[in-house]
Amino acid sequence: MTSQDAERPEPAGTSRRSKLTPEREQEFLDAVLDQVRECGYDAVTMEGIAVTTRCSKSTLYRQWRTKPQFVAAALRSRRQVRFEGIDSGSLAEDLRLAARAAGDWSGKDTRLLQALGHAVVEDPELKLALREALVEPEIAALRGILRRGIDRGEVAADHPALEFVPVQMFGVLRIRPVMEGEYADGDYLVRYVEAVVLPALGLT
Template identity: 55%
Template sequence: MSTQAATAAARRSKITPERERELYGAVLDLLREGGYDAVTMEGVAARTKCGKATLYRQWKTKSQLVTAALDKSRRSLFTGIDTGTLAGDLRAAAVAAAARRGADTELMEAVGQAYLHHPDLRRALRETVINPEVAALDAMLRRGVERGEIAPDHPAIPFVAPGFLGVLRVEPLFEDRFPAADALPAYLEAVILPALGLTPPGGHRPAP
């Protein structure tokens, strides 16, 4: 844990877990209702009957509060995935991500434009939301290398996490091509696993 994260955790420890969930819930509701610009410290304070000074003391800025709420809502996305094979891990991750598709899409759309125009939000989102997801996928790849499933210098390795997470982000823009909730698992089978050499000839998924 970074020094900044440890400091933030220490500050938040003064708020009970129940109160923290209430505050984060208010933030997410405001995001869904009106996007990033609709979230204000004043608005969260009013909805939760929390002092505005308390919010600033705990999170310092709106961007930190928003990203903390997003991080809390997504923290368990890839937690605990370790099937014993790289293909199994990636398939489990794709299923987990697809199951969260609806809820995540609303929130990502809400912060999408703000991400481009607010550097502080961009930095905070990368630290608390994007980087942990990338790290989890990279860990699956490292385990695959250690088991001898793929070579450590396989040229597809650097592109797995960007491709995997990229489909999640752009899927709403291509609803005509991805009408079902299983777009990411399908992409995994059609593109990522063949690129890693983890599917048999013809690209068919092996029988369980």
């Protein structure tokens, strides 16, 4: 089946999603996220994505009825846990490794968060998709790192700084571009962890 065949309107009674291959669907989803990053959410249109991916607008509207649904689906399709697998046996080293990992994707994801802007506040589905894709998995993984540190006896379970570590890590990712005009890369985040997060936890 060719891509043109895949995008022809379905006969009545045919499943709305049956005519696209998973690869072609992911191409659309990646294209909308790329345009959100480059142009901002408000500037993205179904027409623009259709031109970029060389398909008809009707293909996109059949698959995703509105732009918020389209972007939400794209966010969910790229759900990743970038801190997964970090377990060096040392809480301080795990936090350094998490900082380095966060720095590797900070530019791309921070740009996406900034580009979504007010749309996330206005659209509950978009807000939920953003949290499911980019926020909750990373926070859960970071809390897992902290929990293992507690289990090893490196930090007390009732240490008052523990609850603020995710906010510290994610906050600096968002605020550095605003304050200094640069993304928080791996080197910057490791220095931040060593100067701020580890001392707050009583670690060196």
